[in-house]
Amino acid sequence: MIDSLVAEGVEVTLITERPAQEAPGVRQIVYTVDESTTQHPALAATEYHLRTGEAVTRLMERLKRSDPPDVVLGHIGWGGMLFARDALPDAGLIGYCEYYYRSTDSDLDFGIDEPVPAADRQRVRMRNAAQLLALDTLDAAYAPTQWQRRQYPAAYRQRIAICHDGIDTRFCRPDAKAAFVLPDGRALAPGMPVVTFVARDLDPYRGYPEFMRAAARLAARRPDALFVVVGGDGSGYGRPRSDGNSWREAMLTETGLGDRIVHIPWLPHEQLIRLFQISAVHVYLSVPFVLSWSLLEAMACGCLVVGSATEPVTEVIRDGGNGLLTPFHDETALADRVQEALSNQAAMRPLRRAARETVIAGYERERCIARQTGWIHQFGD
The missing domain is CATH 3.40.50.2000 (Glycogen Phosphorylase B;)
Structure with missing residues (x-):
């Protein structure tokens, strides 16, 4: 403005x-x-x-x-x-x-x-x-x-x-030729089974523990899936853990995901958009709180979003219309929906298009x- x-x-x-x-x-x-x-x-x-x-x-x-x-x-x-x-x-x-x-x-x-x-x-x-x-x-x-x-x-x-x-829908847009390079040098492209999760800080307000537990379940079912997480180790909107560990450290210990998951503390905006452009499934969870810009930017990029069925999210995501919804605390249901999305990429294309249209129309x-x-x-x- x-x-x-x-x-x-x-x-x-x-x-x-x-x-x-x-x-x-x-x-x-x-x-x-x-x-x-x-x-x-x-x-x-x-x-x-x-x-x-x-x-x-x-x-x-x-x-x-x-x-x-x-x-x-x-x-x-x-x-x-x-x-x-x-x-x-x-x-x-x-x-x-x-x-x-x-x-x-x-x-x-x-x-x-x-x-x-x-x-x-x-x-x-x-x-x-x-x-x-x-x-x-x-x-x-x-x-x-x-x-x-x-x-x-x-x-x-x-x-x-x-x-x-x-949301700048001209900048945040689908790109079939997009490429994203991980810190270890691996190159990712559209069509690969990449599951993404983004938050300013990895904390319970944005459902990071639920995502990690669901990712552990899904990793056992889909050996080819790669999980890419962007977010810092601050306390975020909640309170710090009483044991002094970050949620990232605690959840890596609990889930044992190891090299199946890549954590990136922060990305420049243009690289974050490239990550959305190559994402096969983007997970966005939130307690009843301020809606993240990242969700709308991911939708504008044509991401297939699996979101939590909480009020801020359901204002923009319609289950089966422009994305998929799951109960916030049900890690098994979340794993099931992400697996469904990964296994039916062609059938999910209308949801991707509708997600972008939602942002263009209202945001x-x-x-x-x-x-x-x-x-x-x-x-x-």
Whole structure:
């Protein structure tokens, strides 16, 4: 979106805690957040949001004196928009609504039989404080998906539009001539029995343990299958393991997959797309949480996706229509569906085409950007 605004001659200022790569026509102003002093665990995130709001507000007030912005667009979950209305009373305020935390029927209690501890429920409820205060001051707001919008309180939902950040479907596209070279030098190409799995970090939120157990079952049935996993060893969206090991280390020990699986910590974007282009089956699992861009990019590349039958995923994957679905916690069912997909590649081609068509119809980048810039012009004029 920023590139489109700059091309139109709009003056763009990025207020950020972490400097981004320099871009023509974009001014960056970096802020720092004061160190937390709270001793109450439920207030840790709230204090961070408050201090972020204070830091960003100081910069907004400086801009107001020298070059007042017409419109401010910002993520409402991290505190930066908390005091924007006070600092810039005449500016149009647009909020990006990524995720509203819930203590029940959410990522917090997904797949857990015992009650969630009261301290955890209180902690996630307090994480929403900055969002609710910011929502009350906005001129417009939007969420990337229908499911993400539904997580917000009913009183606010009618004010939140739906607009994804957008997928570049010209870059993310099928390529029958694609090639992907593994770190050990092996070359992979379309048609090979390659099963892929991608996450920022390999953690339970994205179903990494379930995938590894299913892969171990499938490896015994399909000696020719190769599993390629991309993801880091950080704790991701969950908590670190109590034994100090990464989930990758723990699952390799548990499954004994050895050289049947290749782990790659990180890939440049263009190489990730090539991996999607050669994938025979792409597995995407997620607890009820923010939908990964990687799923939509894989679909745009024509991947045959086997996904978890969880709400964020079922919004984009229709079982037997543009992909295959399986229960999140059923590793045997997951192995069965991946085997089904590997064994019936020709019959699965319509699902691949439909996956790409789904992304083009609902998530194509140019249309998403046009809608976002339309709001900016609406509130900036």
